[in-house]
Amino acid sequence: MTGLAATQHLVNSLGPDMTASLAILRRSTSRRKFLLGGLAATTSLVVGFSESVRAEAPANFSAWNSVQQMAPTITYVAYGKNVQPMLNSMSEASLQDAIARYEIIASRGGWPMLPPGQKLSKGGQGQLVGMLRDRLAIEGYGAHGGADPMVFDAGLADAVKKFQKNHGLMTTGTVDNETINALNVPVEERLFTMRANLPRMKEYAKNLGAHYITINIPATQLETVENGTVYSVHNVVVGMTDRPSPVVLSRVSDVTFNPYWIAPASIVKKDIIPKAQKDPSFLIQQRIRIHDGLGGPEIDPMSIDWSTLDPERYIFRQDPGDDNAMATVKIHFPNKYAVYMHDTPTKNLFTAEARYFSSGCVRVDQVHIVTEWLLRANAGWDRSRIEQVIASGQNTKVDVVQNTPVRMVYMTAWAMPDGTVNFRPDIYRLDGTGFVAGQPEPIDQYAGMTPQPSGGAQPTMAVSAPGGQAPVAGARDAWQRANGGTY
Secondary structure, three states, rough: OOOOHHHHHHHHHHHHHHHHHHHOOOOOOOHHHHHHHHHHHHHHHHHHHHHHOOOOOHOOOOHHHHHHOOOOOOOOOOOOOOOOOOOOOHHHHHHHHHHHHHHHHHHHOOOOOOOOOOOOOOOOHHHHHHHHHHHHHHHOOOOOOOOOOOOOOHHHHHHHHHHHHHHHHOOOOOHHHHHHHHHOOOHHHHHHHHHHHHHHHHHOOOOOOOEEEEEEOOOOEEEEEEEOOOEEEEEEEOOOOOOOOOEEEEEEEEEEEOOOOEEEEHHHHHHHHHHHHHHOOHHOOOOOOEEOOOOOEEEEEOOOOOOOOOOOOOEEEEOOOOOOOOOOOEEEEEOOOOOOOOOOOHHHHHHOEEEEEEOEEEEEEEEHHHHHHHHHHOOOHHHHHHHHHHHHHOOOOEOOOOOEEEEEEEEEEEOOOOOOOEEEOOOOOOHHHHHHEOOOOOOOEEEEEEEEOOOOOOOOOOOOOHHOOOOOOOOHHHHHHHHHOHH
């Protein structure tokens, strides 16, 4: 079975959490060739990759395939471009300043509401254009133009693009329904969001150091930061609303190339067992080995009575390879929730607009830009060595020398040095609850871009809680914490 065929077979076999959407499977190409080609393209990214060259396939993993780019953000190397990070040591102070400014706006009556259902673009004219210009100027988006404020000129288009970028929208410069909806959020709601993020900023910004990684869950983006500016920006896939990603403050400990994958209990129960009841041989085809308990012997899947199997008893571990759920690498940072960063064979998910598809872990677009950056202080671990190890297929763990904090955070608002504020959807409905860090409660299955009404967490029977970690529900959870975690 070819690498692609194996990947597609596993995707079809293991259901929604492995794929999130069967509508955006990647085209036929060797995954290993695909990844190594992307790693080699890092030089091109450093030299001159920007949003203006979104369609340059060789420089962008996500653009490699001929799929429609729906995501308003892209993955690129920002080194030398003076890109300011989402999170830094001044984040709390910057947000406090922004709150004070928005309070003044509120005291003056806020900003005008634009009529819905309109579409405004460069070259248009009329009173609605003047209203748009005033609306943007009130919030601090310079919308100064030519002699006639009722004409939609280049200056206004630039202001619209900046607003769209700060709200996670497609930066078209054209005002559509989605942009109008964002413009029409009252200043009081924006203040509510900013205030909810103040205690988060205070906690997240502690002890960042010179090199760190920020993963912003609501923004579905990752930044590598060095010496005060962003080195690279990555689209990421994070947890679904019913399997939310936790907020974790940690540091990178090691990188494992060609990792094993331990199937989470949710996939075992919902996908593997139903499939195995029909045809257990698919586990052999996909190189998923079954162990009887933690550290127990390997079991032949053909010998198991799948109608009575206890999913908590058995461990399902997939060997490294083209069809592995973590693809070529896992980046580990110690935490009690058994989450980590990793590669993925389903790269087209990075082009989705709302990337909440995982069971809690973080899938990283062009992940080997990150691995190369992390291993620069490791003697002998340059890009060539990484390529060689990946190509070998051998499971290889490398301890990271560079001290690199990880901030896996929940920021729905953050202020930039120019005073403008970024806003993102409260996907897990945590604003106003006092949430700062930890594991959010799951809510109903994510549907479209709007979370469904909140639901309660499923109870588990805890058997142990070693070292102050969250309770484990059985041998499976203990094995995952020791050897792989969730997906």
